[in-house]
Amino acid sequence: xxxxxxxxxxxxxxxxxxxxxxxxxxxxxxxxxxxxxxxxxxxxxxxxxxxxxxxxxxxxxxxxxxxxxxxxxxxxxxxxxxxxxxxxxxxxxxxxxxxxxxxxxxxxxxxxxxxxxxxxxxxxxxxxxxxxxxxxxxxxxxxxxxxxxxxxxxxxxxxxxxxxxxxxxxxxxxxxxxxxxxxxxxxxxxxxxxxxxxxxxxxxxxxxxxxxxxxxxxxxxxxxxxxxxxxxxxxxxxxxxxxxxxxxxxxxxxxxxxxxxxxxxxxxxxxxxxxxxxxxxxxxxxxxxxxxxxxxxxxxxxxxxxxxxxxxxxxxxxxxxxxxxxxxxxxxxxxxxxxxxxxxxxxxxxxxxxxxxxxxxxxxxxxxxxxxxxxxxxxxxxxxxxxxxxxxxxxxxxxxxxxxxxxxxxxxxxxxxxxxxxxxxxxxxxxxxxxxxxxxxxxxxxxxxxxxxxxxxxxxxxxxxxxxxxxxxxxxxxxxxxxxxxxxxxxxxxxxxxxxxxxxxxxxxxxxxxxxxxxxxxxxxxxxxxxxxxxxxxxxxxxxxxxxxxxxxxxxxxxxxxxxxxxxxxxxxxxxxxxxxxxxxxxxxxxxxxxxxxxxxxxxxxxxxxxxxxxxxxxxxxxxxxxxxxxxxxxxxxxxxxxxxxxxxxxxxxxxxxxxxxxxxxxxxxxxxxxxxxxxxxxxxxxxxxxxxxxxxxxxxxxxxxxxxxxxxxxxxxxxxxxxxxxxxxxxxxxxxxxxxxxxxxxxxxxxxxxxxxxxxxxxxxxxxxxxx
Numbered sequence: 161x162x163x164x165x166x167x168x169x170x171x172x173x174x175x176x177x178x179x180x181x182x183x184x185x186x187x188x189x190x191x192x193x194x195x196x197x198x199x200x201x202x203x204x205x206x207x208x209x210x211x212x213x214x215x216x217x218x219x220x221x222x223x224x225x226x227x228x229x230x231x232x233x234x235x236x237x238x239x240x241x242x243x244x245x246x247x248x249x250x251x252x253x254x255x256x257x258x259x260x261x262x263x264x265x266x267x268x269x270x271x272x273x274x275x276x277x278x279x280x281x282x283x284x285x286x287x288x289x290x291x292x293x294x295x296x297x298x299x300x301x302x303x304x305x306x307x308x309x310x311x312x313x314x315x316x317x318x319x320x321x322x323x324x325x326x327x328x329x330x331x332x333x334x335x336x337x338x339x340x341x342x343x344x345x346x347x348x349x350x351x352x353x354x355x356x357x358x359x360x361x362x363x364x365x366x367x368x369x370x371x372x373x374x375x376x377x378x379x380x381x382x383x384x385x386x387x388x389x390x391x392x393x394x395x396x397x398x399x400x401x402x403x404x405x406x407x408x409x410x411x412x413x414x415x416x417x418x419x420x421x422x423x424x425x426x427x428x429x430x431x432x433x434x435x436x437x438x439x440x441x442x443x444x445x446x447x448x449x450x451x452x453x454x455x456x457x458x459x460x461x462x463x464x465x466x467x468x469x470x471x472x473x474x475x476x477x478x479x480x481x482x483x484x485x486x487x488x489x490x491x492x493x494x495x496x497x498x499x500x501x502x503x504x505x506x507x508x509x510x511x512x513x514x515x516x517x518x519x520x521x522x523x524x525x526x527x528x529x530x531x532x533x534x535x536x537x538x539x540x541x542x543x544x545x546x547x548x549x550x551x552x553x554x555x556x557x558x559x560x561x562x563x564x565x566x567x568x569x570x571x572x573x574x575x576x577x578x579x580x581x582x583x584x585x586x587x588x589x590x591x592x593x594x595x596x597x598x599x600x601x602x603x604x605x606x607x608x609x610x611x612x613x614x615x616x617x618x619x620x621x622x623x624x625x626x627x628x629x630x631x632x633x634x635x636x637x638x639x640x641x642x643x644x645x646x647x648x649x650x651x652x653x654x655x656x657x658x659x660x661x662x663x664x665x666x667x668x669x670x671x672x673x674x675x676x677x678x679x680x681x682x683x684x685x686x687x688x689x690x691x692x693x694x695x696x697x698x699x700x701x702x703x704x705x706x707x708x709x710x711x712x713x714x715x716x717x718x719x720x721x722x723x724x725x726x727x728x729x730x731x732x733x734x735x736x737x738x739x740x741x742x743x744x745x746x747x748x749x750x751x752x753x754x755x756x757x758x759x760x761x762x763x764x765x766x767x768x769x770x771x772x773x774x775x776x777x778x779x780x781x782x783x784x785x786x787x788x789x790x791x792x793x794x795x796x797x798x799x800x801x802x803x804x805x806x807x808x809x810x811x812x813x814x815x816x817x818x819x820x821x822x823x824x825x826x827x828x829x830x831x832x833x834x835x836x837x838x839x840x841x842x843x844x845x846x847x848x849x850x851x852x853x854x855x856x857x858x859x860x861x862x863x864x865x866x867x868x869x870x871x872x873x874x875x876x877x878x879x880x881x882x883x884x885x886x887x888x889x890x891x892x893x894x895x896x897x898x899x900x901x902x903x904x905x906x907x908x909x910x911x912x913x914x915x916x917x918x919x920x921x922x923x924x925x926x927x928x929x930x931x932x933x
Contacts (some may be wrong), residue, residue, distance in 0.1 A: 168526060169523050169664050170520055172659065173517070176479065177231060178489055179482075180234065181489055182485045184242065185489060186499045188242035188243060189245070189500075192243065193250070193333040193500060194332065196322075196332050199250050202243050202246060202247040206239070206244050209240050213232055213233055213235065214233070217230075220232055249496045252296070252297045255296065260337070260338065261321065265316065266316050266317070267291070268296075269291070270289060272287050272310060272311050272312075275309050275389065278389070285300070285301050289337075297335070298337065299319075300331065301339075303341075303342040307348075308350065310356065310359045311351070313348050314345075315343070315344060319338055321338040322338050333499070334497050335496070336497070366385050369599070375621070376592075376620020376621055376624065377613075379409065379620050382409040383408075383411070383415070384593065385600075386458075391409070398755055399624075400627065402573075402637045403575060403577055403578065403630050404637070408586065410457050411455050411458040412460075412507055416445045416448065416458070418590070418597055420444075423444040441469070442462075442469060449462050457503045460484075460507050467486055488504075488512075509562045513558050513559060513563075514555055518555055522554040524554075525554050529550065553579055555582075556578060556583065562651070566648075568640045571724065571727070574638055585627065588622060588626070595613075639735065687734075692713070693711075694711040695709075695711075695915050695916060695918075696915075696916045696917075699729035699730075699880075700909070701722065701726050701729055701753070701880070702883075703882030704752065705719040705854075706718070710789075711790025711792055711818075712791075714788075714792075716740045716742060717757065718742045719750040720741060720743070722749040723752045727761070729913065733913075739763070739765065741765070741767070742781070742814070743772075744769070744814075744831030745769065745772075745810045746806055747808075750832070768812075769803055770782040770799075770801070771803050772803065795816075796813070797846040799811075799813075808832040809836070813830050816828070823917075825916065826849070826850045827851060828847055828850045832858075834857050835856075835864060835865055842868065848872075850873070851916075852876050853874035854877075855877050855890065859879030859881060859907065860889060863891075866897045866901070869898050869900065875903065876904045876906065876914075877898045879906075890905075910929075915927070
């Protein structure tokens with residue numbers, strides 16, 4: 161084996177002006193739409209930026225840096241255009257919000273433009289609002305039952321404008337003026353015309369796939385029809401997210417390549433000239449994009465193919481990075497709301513990153529692995545397989561690196577098995593996709609379709625078995641906590657340094673860098689996995705409960721909050737494993753993040769109250785039972801008998817104690833139990849004076865009384881509630897009762913995570929956002 165020479169290093173990529181313009185437009189659009197200024201000042205800002213760019217260009221042209229003048233002008237024009245289109249978008253959103261707020265929802269038509277997904281509030285999807293004057297804009301459509309893609313509704317409903325906060329900013333950034341909640345459907349009509357015909361075929365194909373019958377069929381529905389409902393119902397989305405292979409299902413360039421191959425094979429038997437051939441190919445792939453619901457990743461891929469085909473027709477060689485940047489730039493200027501959609505951002509980042517850095521990543525792998533002298537047919541076959549694996553690994557590493565700030569900020573997790581998973585599963589998934597496309601084309605030939613589906617079932621079963629195997633690897637994915645803006649800034653700085661240096665490397669230097677990075681990661685893991693501080697943390701997870709108890713190598717989570725926010729909270733605490741997850745009762749705001757916790761962080765055991773575990777693998781905790789978490793003891797003091805876990809009164813109440821001879825702590829974790837339940841535990845002598853009270857039911861008016869507050873005499877009382885919640889939690893009466901009894905009252909919506917550690921003279925309290933002691 162010998163190391164490849166340094167001459168194998170690729171040339172530094174030339175970054176086209178369209179790429180810089182794209183970065184500027186996306187950045188300006190995201191800031192403008194998220195903050196939502198008035199359109200007039202935004203237009204003035206656009207004019208000012210354009211004027212400054214012109215002056216900068218003029219100044220540069222008169223100096224030795226005149227080569228930078230065109231780029232300065234390009235960036236200024238891009239920023240100015242972004243301001244103009246965002247001002248128009250915000251004006252449209254304002255006009256639509258005003259129209260829906262001042263007139264009945266039933267006076268407007270709502271057309272669903274994307275498949276709905278099920279959430280805690282019901283089924284949600286994007287819908288276009290139209291009236292006599294045409295389309296006014298888009299809103300979220302929220303309904304109790306799913307609505308078919310392309311359906312136009314007239315309904316009685318309630319409109320809610322985007323409110324201040326992260327959700328409102330995210331919706332506005334996606335081009336959505338608010339949310340329409342469907343109360344009663346008055347009229348419903350399917351899509352008509354060409355779109356209706358395509359969606360009718362889609363419906364027929366989905367029906368023939370029977371997506372709910374198996375994992376393989378659910379995968380097919382997601383991959384060839386863009387419908388991921390069955391995948392979510394069967395929990396496949398969590399498995400794919402853990403393995404870092406969700407992009408394999410998302411309809412994008414790889415799908416269009418296969419569709420193009422099918423169409424190209426058919427066209428090869430015709431005598432069509434280049435122009436008609438390109439027209440048919442583009443029309444076919446466009447039809448497939450519409451067939452899948454026109455996701456932004458597929459739309460971007462089709463726009464790229466359009467640019468490439470036009471370049472070929474006019475006799476120019478297509479430059480992939482320029483084509484990708486131009487296509488993405490056109491989409492962003494035509495609809496600035498697309499810049500707020502994660503699918504678009506991930507797709508653009510992946511393609512541009514691969515075009516610019518894919519060659520260098522391959523170079524690094526070749527230096528690290530070296531080359532082998534091969535002989536014979538078997539040796540050549542192994543060499544080709546190795547080259548293919550290196551190619552797949554290089555592209556995966558680049559894609560994961562350039563999208564990490566976006567995915568980690570959005571999902572609070574980082575897949576560590578993604579490189580291996582992509583190398584192993586991508587070829588199988590291509591075979592599955594090819595069989596699925598064949599099955600879709602044969603939908604009106606059931607006998608032939610059955611053959612294609614049988615093959616897809618076999619390949620799909622293998623894909624899922626391997627995916628589950630990889631997802632089950634310890635630390636297959638880890639919880640991470642990052643802010644998107646700073647993370648993107650760090651990525652940009654690293655990429656800039658790489659592009660400037662563009663270094664040649666040796667195997668020894670590369671291996672040394674990897675060894676140092678690995679040592680740092682192992683050291684960090686050992687510090688927090690084996691030597692975590694003894695503390696109780698009431699985590700800020702919004703309108704829900706999640707309490708983390710750690711001591712050394714032991715960690716237990718009590719409740720998981722309303723959703724995936726708990727992953728971000730666990731990442732803030734550097735948690736990579738849980739010994740157990742305790743669910744106090746079965747309300748969504750206490751169990752919503754359970755699936756994400758189990759698939760990302762993992763837990764040896766799930767514990768519920770007595771009578772709640774029927775039909776599950778969970779362990780049950782009864783009155784008097786004790787859980788050990790390092791030197792902490794958690795004793796069950798309520799309820800007094802079996803329950804079904806569906807009511808607040810069914811909540812487990814846990815008395816936590818800690819005493820190492822020098823420091824001590826007592827705490828009462830109440831779940832959603834209220835005054836009656838806690839008073840009963842107190843009267844029975846199972847609870848007394850405590851240092852920490854986790855206030856019941858998020859600090860509702862019925863959670864505590866003056867008498868109970870005095871009896872518990874907690875030094876610190878913490879309520880877990882979400883900012884701007886509609887319940888008014890914590891209630892002023894609760895706060896007054898606790899503070900009147902001498903307790904220091906804190907709420908997660910005000911101070912973030914609250915950490916309470918054992919102390920020699922009482923609990924030691926610190927908060928995520930100040931107010932520490």
